[in-house]
Amino acid sequence: MQDTDLVKEIAALLQAAEEDTTCLSEQVLQDQETHYAETVEQLQRSAQQLVEDNEFLFETVDPNAEINPRSVSVHILEVSKLAERLKNTHLEQEMLDNFLRYTLPSGDLLQQIETPQDERYVSLEKNVVHLQDVVITQLESEVDQLREEISHTSQKIADQREVVNELCLNTGELVDECHALLEELESNDDNAKVASPDTTNGVSSTEATIQQLHAVKETVQEKKHFEQRLEHLQRTKKSLNAIENSADEEAQDQDSGLAESYTAYRTLIEYWRSQFFDSEVRNLEVLPKSNKVQFTYYNLDVVVQLNASGVSEVELYGSNMPLDKLDLIRKRVNDKQPRDIPIYLQFKNVLNIIKENAIIV
Structure with missing residues (x-):
């Protein structure tokens, strides 16, 4: 129906x-x-x-005469130039006539103006x-x-x-x-x-198609997220391999810088963990270049986009959770996110919303 x-x-x-x-x-x-x-x-x-x-200006033309179309534009141009000259001459004469009529007093002009000086x-x-x-x-x-x-x-x-x-x-x-x-x-x-007069569980074919499309969209987003994580892990692995395979002193100096960068990165992650997250958060990663923080919480992969005010947007991925429930948690996390509180309270609010909704059966 x-x-x-x-x-x-x-x-x-x-x-x-x-x-x-x-x-x-x-x-x-x-x-x-x-x-x-x-x-x-x-x-x-x-x-x-x-x-x-x-x-x-126009000559009488025999109606039966043949006209060359190529010469029409030339004649039109000549007539236009002649008409323009006639118009200018007419305007000059009319302007001079009006000027002399309304400017000079009546009488003999020769007597009034004797010389050009x-x-x-x-x-x-x-x-x-x-x-x-x-x-x-x-x-x-x-x-x-x-x-x-x-x-x-x-x-x-x-x-x-x-x-x-x-x-x-x-x-x-x-x-x-x-x-x-x-x-x-x-x-x-x-x-x-x-083929099937009765719908299964009261769900129509149109609604089932919409749910399938939604599931495909969710799968594509999750695949994109995993590809980003894989790329980040590959870059980290490459840096670690460079440190392990260093041979000469120059390479050791270069790898020493990589090691220091890696140590600083791990220190940054531990700082974020101690300041903003509790012990239940796993796989914490901080991505400074893209202004993102991602971690695993209650079997959900969480990606937090940051801006100057703090949390800008939260994306959730989880293959073990129904799509409608995942959409509900994602909507609540983004809708109920206050923007005028410190960033550690914003993260705490995100974790609380995920925890409250993820454990609901």
Whole structure:
């Protein structure tokens, strides 16, 4: 019954996700078509207006004449340059006309300004130069900056549309895969019901699969832990072999340093044992490079990750203990770990929690 409800719930979620993805895809495609249509229409209007405003620039072309597409870009560039020069000339004339109209008083200009050295002429010339070199240059710079921003924003919008399209396609593929997996799950459930109508100990096939996956995950973590311990032991064995096999005086001096390091390491372990652990702790190892301490306590391999505040995380491994009980102890050790007490009290708290929960039958 629980499996059936779970399958129905997953199917409903997949259906909702598929509908949302389809709706979003249709909306994106519609927006793109609208955008492209508006862009083409705007370009057509601009080209038509350009032709109407500059009829004298365009020669009459025979409708049946063949046009070489390679020469179109060259002619467009020439027309653009000519239009730019005409625009600049028009703007200069219009600016000069407005300047003379609103700046100079009415009357005979020749009588008012007799020579180029006239003070008013010199002042007006300076104003014109300032407008050309400063004001117009600044405005042109701002226009160029706005053009770059518009181009960058347009490219960004286009890239975002591509990303949305890819996401819609990927989501659709994932939904199809989920449907296939759901059908496979339904088929497996049907086969399980035919093969074994009654569930063993009230545990459904889905729950059993989850427990098996959890057991595999726990085994992989435990294997990784044992590999780390094996690597540490191999390094220790290598150091001890180097000490035992030393032959000459130079090697003896080098091995003497290794021996001192090993003695210091053992002293460090004994210090930790006397300060933080009781006599029931076995196989104590301190790993300064990785900031870890590991030991065996109540048939559990305990790995403690340390940080500046003390105990950061506690991992537990034990093949002789049920997985649910091991998860419970691991959760309690990490959830009930206070961070504002001395480190020896933190270790004591870890040991107490493990001891209290490990001996419960």
